[in-house]
Amino acid sequence: MKITLKIQRFNKEKDEKPYFQEFELEAEPTDRLLDALMSVVTNLDGSLGLRKSCAHGICGSDAMVINGIERLACKTLIKDVADDNNSAITVEPLRCMPVQKDLMVDQGRFFETYRAVKPFLINEEPADGKERIQTPEERSRFDDATKCILCAACYSSCPVIQEKNPAFIGPAAVVNAARFLFDSRDRGMEERLPVLNDENGVWPCENHFNCTRVCPRDIKVTKNINLTKREIKNYNVQQ
Amino acid sequence: MKHHYEAIIVGAGGAGLYAALEASKTAKTAVLSKLYPVRSHTGTAQGGIGAALGNVEEDRPEWHAFDTIKGGDYLTDQKAAQILVEEAVEAVYHLENLGLPFSRTSEGKIDQRRFGGHTRNFGEAPVRRSCYAADRTGHMILQTLYQQCIKNKVAFFDEFFVLDVLIDGKKCNGVVAMELATGEIHTFQSKAVLFATGGFGRIYRITSNAYASTGDAPAVLARAGVPMEDMEFFQFHPTGIYGMGILITEAVRGEGGVLLNRNGDRLMEEYAPALLDLAPRDLISRAIITEIKKGNGIRGDKKIDDYVYLDATRIGKEVIEKKLPDIAGFCRTYLGIDPAEKPIPVQPTAHYAMGGIPTDIMGRVLASGGGDIYEGLYAAGECACISVHGANRLGTNSLVDLIVYGRRAGAEMARFVKEADFGSMPASADEQARKKINALFTGKKGKSRGDIATRMQEIMMEKVGVFRTGEEMKRAITDIRRIREEFNDVRVEDTGKRFNTELLEVLELENLLDIAYLTAVAAKNRTETRGAHSRMDFPERDDKKWLKHSLIWLDGEKYKIGYRDVDISLYKPKARTY
CATH class of the missing domain: 3.10.20.30 (Beta-grasp domain)
Incomplete structure (x- = not known):
């Protein structure tokens, strides 16, 4: 045609x-x-x-x-x-x-937000030369977030970044934080909290769901953001 | 602009990043990549990484070594393969400890599944050896390694394209690269350079490889006088999506999928009665083409671009969605089918270069068949040839290679730069690169690069593909020579400096043409059938004459051929049946 x-x-x-x-x-x-x-x-x-x-x-x-x-x-x-x-x-x-x-x-700022959430496993406990044990159920808790390919489609579609707060770290950064926060092997909540709990961290998200709609990897982006918000609240209550 | 680093790593895929992590522990290190981070082709690897963990059934590294050697049709260097499989076990645990989210067994260990050519007890039956993360193992490896590079603050030069390597005698002193954002030429002076630029499947029309897989390091080094090893061995993966070449992982067959011809028969019953659909890739690709030539393809017209079916319906929807979710997605997106309900149309797709830059087991680049090396020059990953894959690579072993030998090369670089000095760097170091770029903008424009690329890919597909004959390859060499000449008249029309992607593509095409030429010449030279190199006019393996690696030197229009011994110290070559 x-x-x-x-x-x-x-x-x-x-x-x-x-x-x-x-x-x-x-x-x-x-x-x-x-x-x-x-x-x-x-x-x-x-x-x-x-x-x-x-x-x-x-x-x-x-x-x-x-x-x-x-x-x-x-x-x-x-x-x-x-x-x-x-x-x-x-x-x-x-x-x-x-x-x-x-x-x-220029995806410079986008990758900056990704790096800011410390997107790597934080766990200083020795692993004894073998794998850390993780059940299939524990593994499935963060499976969705592992699919992210950092294409920045969500970041581009976000009405909050577009119209209100360009300093919001954006959906992909939160998803990649969630990737580790919900990994049973990770111990990094404390280290990531300053960025996530900041006024430009997870909180500016207003549940527009544009990110979820455009994600080419079908990640439930908004859900990951909301789970992260809840996890932070729970953590803060416990402290 | 001039830069100084003790260690330079070119390429940010699995091998490059692992080497960077090792080298940067003690050496001032920078990674140059022509892509943005995490865009490298390692990310597309699907099915798994082979390591004899024995998590779900008994397995041993020596079985893995034997499979690798037999899979490579005895052209594999056996001690290198032994290192590969032994260090694979530790490397997989290391990756897990770094955070790689492997799929798990019910006990919480790393889960493992079957893959082509991986067997228990020296060929008895398929074994569960492939450690996997759904069908996204490469994606997870690339992400995990990049994340570790962030953690360890490795320096990156994103979208830098290497134009030249600076070799003085037998010593490497750095590289010259172009920055895509500005068009500026940069000189990187260093004590050690590692090339890890991946494969060059783009010399073929139907390929699983990314646009970026253009053989940059092999081409740059070949033009600088470095020999290339075993270039005649190029793997066609049996199951690429029909017409597009997109990879459908062997794990589909590992989980129970089968290949069917137009009569609905399991075609592998005839060609590999023991391992069937889990035979090595070279064998299955030949079986598919043979069926097609017999008229048993789905169209049945005996044309080389006919296809067969990969039937995954018998795996069941639940397993597909859980263990092969991306494959299901590809089928829905590109074919409009659900693989749980309909068979997948597939054809062999150009997938992996067994050959490349010759290295020893420390990743050091060899200067000849005699074992002498270039000082400060390293290679790892698909662009290198150690050779652990011999004449045909087993599935999952590419990821093993990246991890084990990327890491070894990085560690060796770190050790080397401690005692090495920077070489001399003349002011004119970037002169050749500048001349080359200028020439592409001046003078009269000849043939279009698109036309040249298409012709190269078709010639290679038709004449240097799964089945080969001397007569056809002779014609291929003549044709490739002609289009290499035509390339001299290709000009870049976009005269801009910033983000000149047209210039980048012309430079990539130059690399592909040089590699296609070396591949065709090396293939015509080897008058036997071994692994992925299948000669209709020499259908038998000929150990007496050809149990040796080939080396080829590029010299403008000419070439020179030499050889290197194969290490067969562990297993005596035997007939290869499955």
């Missing part, structure tokens, strides 16, 4: 402000949007800037705003976003992060 990609372009070396450029091309309904974008890059305009790598939804490189919604270009099929009646697809860079060029955004 014939599709029209309406892509937001911006290169601060020569453009004063972002603008949309249209590309018409042939695509199969079952092609990935990334295939179509790569066809533009390879055959029509090599200067189009985007990131990509694994091309099947694992590496997290190609999150962008497609027809107004955060998605991975490699996990979006043409037929998911276009049909014969409406073959135009709008493609924009992620929100809440500065555009570097075209569809590439």
Whole structure:
């Protein structure tokens, strides 16, 4: 089928402000949007800037705003976003992060929030040269959070960051804190508390659920945030 | 801009990060990667990491070693394989202790499952050896290692693309790299450099590999005069999603899935009566192509791009959702099917390079077949060839390789830099790199890079694929030579400095072309069938003539071939049946 990609372009070396450029091309309904974008890059305009790598939804490189919604270009099929009646697809860079060029955004702050929650196992007890025992039930408590690929789709979709509080650490950082807080092997609540319990920590979340809707890994992001809030409250009561 | 680090690590996948963790304990270390953090291809590994923990049934490292050696069709260096399997056990526990969320047994231990070619008691029957975290084992390894790098404050240079290695005589003094954000050329002076840039499946049209898998380190080093080892051995994974190449893990068969031809027959009954669908990958990929050529593919038109079915319906919905959730997701997203209800259309997909930069068991790069090394130059992971995988790698052993040998190389670098000095660094160190970049922006534009890339991938797929003949490979070499010449007229149209992804892709294509050339030449040179290298015109393994590693040196349009002995000190080569 014939599709029209309406892509937001911006290169601060020569453009004063972002603008949309249209590309018409042939695509199969079952092609990935990334295939179509790569066809533009390879055959029509090599200067189009985007990131990509694994091309099947694992590496997290190609999150962008497609027809107004955060998605991975490699996990979006043409037929998911276009049909014969409406073959135009709008493609924009992620929100809440500065555009570097075209569809590439600066994820520096996003990764800063990730690092801030100390996303590593905190446990100084010796492990005796074997695995630490963890039951399947204990393992399943944090399984959902382990799926995060740090694509920043949730961060981009968050109305709190967009409109109210750009200092909010954002959904992905909390999910990655939850990944460890609910791991029976971790002892790091105390160390993470200053960041999580801060006014820009977990509390600015208002349960809009945008993050949960856009997560390409189907993580129940909002639920993870609420569980983390509860865990902090319980912890504070106990202290 | 100029930088000084004792140790430079190029590549931030499993091998690079593990090496960085080790090296940075005592040495001033920096990691350069052309990708953002955690985007590396290690993250896509699915099924597991092999280690004889014996958590669910009896297992022993020596069985794992034997399987690895036999799986590699006896081209595996046997002491290197022994180290691999012995250190695998400790490495898996170490990863768990670092936080890796393995799936668990009911007793709370690391759970293990079956995988192709992994057996108990020297080939008797499949054994549960693969330690896994659902079907996201690579993702968890990459995350865990990156998290540890954050904890240990390792220095990262994200989106830096290496253009050149600085080798003076037989000593490595650093690298030259381009910063994507600015287009600036940086020189990194160092006492030791480790290359861990992963694979180069992108030389093929149907591949499981990421866009980023472009063989950057092997190409840069080959152009600098370093030999490449066993380039003729490239693994096709039997089960890539039809038409797309996306990997469907062997764990699907480990959990009970089977391959079916158009008649609904279990095709592996004919080709590997003992291990069936859990035979090694080279054997299963050949079986699938053979069935297709007989007209037993699903379309039945005998064309090479026909496919077969991977039937996971017999595993049951519950097990699929619990142990193979990402696979179920891929099937829903890309095929619109539920694997618990419908069979998955699959075809062999270019997956893993057994060959690459020759190293010893400390990760030091070899300069010849005689064992002499480059001082301060290291390689680990898929881009390296130790060789623990021989002529065909077993499933799960790539992750084992990253962890065991990434760690060893990092530790060796840390030891080495303590007593080594910085080499001399002439002011003109980055001259070659600058010249090369400038040339890509000036002069008349010839062929398009897209056209060249497509032709390379098709030639390699058709003529240097699962089955090979001398006649076809001769044509492939001629064709690749021609398109390498055409590449000289490729120009970058985007003249911008910042985030010039077009320039990056042209440089990657140059690397792929060099690697495709070396692969085709090495493949034509080896006149026998061994492991993943299957010659229709030489269908037998020929130990008398070919029980040796090949080395190939690139010299512009020309090449030179040499050899290296195989270590067979543990198990005498035998016929390889399953």
